[in-house]
Amino acid sequence: MTDAQDFDGLKALVTGGASGIGRATADLLAARGARVAVLDLDPSSVEGPLLGHRADVTDDASVRAAVAAAAEALGGLDVLVNNAGIGAQGTVEDNDDAEWHRVLDVNVLGIVRTTRAALPLLRRSAHAAVVNTCSIAATAGLPRRALYSATKGAVLSLTLAMAADHVREGIRVNCVNPGTVDTPWVGRLLDAAADPAAERAALEARQPTGRLVTASEVAGAIAYLASPLSGATTGTALAVDGGMQGLRLRPVGQ
Known part of the structure; x- marks a missing residue:
């Protein structure tokens, strides 16, 4: 087994895989030998060798049907990437209860529903991994991200709990913690800003590398955690943030 084909013969499922981080991940896993199915609200842009399935992660019946159909088409399931998610802006008082429920339903319960449907399949795999x-x-405390941060804090805790629950079943569970990624969603936020150029510059400046993270860089981290070559890695959160979490640089010129 080589690094380039470490997923040879494995079957993977990526939620939110029609664009952004999910699409980059699906393409990378396929390039490294996996058979890959994508679950998305709109899988119309998904092309071979990827398999596209429509699913709404807020609907348990939809998720169960899509996971079953994808696993049947793939011939099993070894890797689950829970990537589907939505964003939110504002302080703790800026979003009403309905919006809190909506974002939690996608970002947290979406992972619960998809993993719950996939677990019976993953238990049959010799290389089971969830990312x-x-x-x-x-x-990291970010301004005007109270709701979004709360959901992702829940995802971090959920990842650790899932890793503890399933490690003795041979199922590894990890997560990636991206910084600001140059995706269509971020592009829409920038377009809606009063000064898109200034907003982009601010986002780039808060990451020590001075640029946004790319979707392919996050995909590479996901593939690392999902790979059989990382068989001793579970319960881990891997930051892909340009140094944002851990580095404290002096201002330029000092």
Whole structure:
């Protein structure tokens, strides 16, 4: 087994896999030998060799049907990437109860529903792995991200609990904590800002590398955690944030 084909013969499922981080992950896993199915609200852009299935992670029946159909088409399931998620802006008082429930339903319960449906299949695998897309917002206080941060804090805790629950079943569970990633969702936020150029510059400046994270860089971290080559790694949160969480640089010129 080589690094380039470490997923050879494995079957993977990626939620929210039609665009952004999810699509980059699905493409990378396929390039490294996996058969990959994508679950998304709109899988119309998904092309071979990927398999597209429509699913709404807020609907348990939809998730169960899609996971079953994907596993049947793949011939089993070894890797689950829980990537589907939505964003939210504002302080703790800026979003009403309905919005809190909506974002929690997607970002947290979406992982619960998909993993719950996939567990019977993962238990049959010799290389079972679950990777959740979390966020640096789970471990760093970011302004005007109260709701989003709360959901990602829950994802971090859920990842650790799942890892403890299933390690003796041979199922590894980890998460990635991206910084601000240059995805279509971030692009829409920038377009809606009063000064998109200034907002982008501010987002880039808060990451020590001075740029946004790319979707392919997050996909690489997900693939690392999901790979059979990482068989001793479980209960881990891997930051992919340009150093945002851990580094404290002096201002430029000092």
